[in-house]
Amino acid sequence: MHNIAEEITGEWLRHIKKCEFVEYNVKGPHQTEIDVIGLNIINKEIYVCEVAAHIHGLQYVDPQKRRPDTENRFIHKFTKDQEYVHPHFDNFTKHYMLWSPIVKSSKEGAKYDALKSVLNAKEVLKKSGIDLELVINERYHAAIQDLRKEALKQTHDLSNSSVLRYLQIEEYLNKYLSIKK
Template sequence: MPNIGEEICGEYLKYILKCDFVSYNITHPDTQGEMDVIGIQLAQKAIYVCEVVTHTQGLEYVTKGKSNDYNVLKAKYERGITYAQKYFKDYQIRLMLWSPVVRVNTPKAKYNTMNELKRLQEDLPLDIEFVINFRYQQALDKLKAHAIKQTAMFTTPVMRMFQIEGNLQNHLEKLRKKGVEEYK
């Protein structure tokens, strides 16, 4: 079962990027570890390999008391690339990192998450699309806008919540324009 961040990523792949299939927490049969979210576009022959880190205080993997974002993410993406190359030979592989909060430290900071992500980008054979900070908010906004337009009930909690929230906001705005106040 996906966590809330994985569900957000998966719904984005499904509704915004129009993936035909989305799957969560896929274990690689040849190695230990899992890929958080995979999305597949059949006609475009594209596979999205997504790592989702929903830490509200910032992206930070720690090993033996030290920040280890680079090594953890590199290993995860290498497994994902290997999986995609083996099982989706003719597909374009697209890597994504989803995290709502990635701290932007000062250049003199002892540990700088953004520098580690830049290093990761340089060392992997494929580009990573970073859906972090402002881009994460933009992704949420796109999902909300999509949800509001739909009249059928969504089956996932995230999209249903966006649908309810958006329709409530629209309804309340109409009431305000009519001068209707909340009953006390």
Template sequence: MLTDIGEFIVGAHLQIVEGCDVIDYNVRPPGGGLKGLGELDVVGFNFKSNTAYLCEVTTHIRGLLYKDNKQTIIKIKNKHQRQKEYAEQYLDNFTNHKFMFWSPVVPVGYLTESLSDINTLESVINGEYKRRIEALREIASNTTHDARNPFFRMLQIIGHLRES
């Protein structure tokens, strides 16, 4: 499966800000079958802090929605449950597991309130999503090394543009 630009955004944050040593995209549980169909969008590993980041990424720029509000929350809760099961089954050697949901545009109200009620899931949505991109933009404008992330590289190019 192709990696979505939203996934590269999350990967850049995990690598540059959170200090992850390894980032993987579209991770499927081993063994195939039905369990293998539920992929994890972005997984990052920080070996110094012994933290595994498991991230669901939904880049709907017209607003997060699957069928209706209730079905949207059910779907996100199911994805979060898969994150926790994957961490328990395959990442028990990491002492810290961080579960994240990233989406740039989430309608304020039922969806934002329901997401905030999922205690073990960090929601990076709306303004927080924007702040994290702005932090990456600031870092990118002050660095030139190739981080091997196409989104971060684009921010570096934009941040280093000159008129003459």
């Protein structure tokens, strides 16, 4: 079972990146789970996506230390993802992506800052060969707009995707209402 944020990610991979296969909640060794994987077989590309849809802003907390642990969480997660994916898709171009709609920057001098944590994780991961693409904030919104445009192009029933079907209905309703006025 996947959630709506994972479906947005998967549908973007399917329709915008033309992935022929999209899989959700892929279980790997050592209790790892990748939220969304997309395969574009023709271009030999794999998209490895972690999705965190915290509507009040991204932040993970270490339960033992009782303090934010966002940076370490993503470093660990993407390192495990790389260990799982790399040997199986050696000849594929790998795209590691973090999808999160709201990643806030804290006020100057704040002890914890989610945006800085994500950017720090990105830098640490880069040193280990993972070029993490951030689909956050404005870029997340742009991805939804990409899907909205895609849904508007389609005239057939998109019931196999609740996200695309919703966007399709909304866009066609907007067209209808503007004509009706």
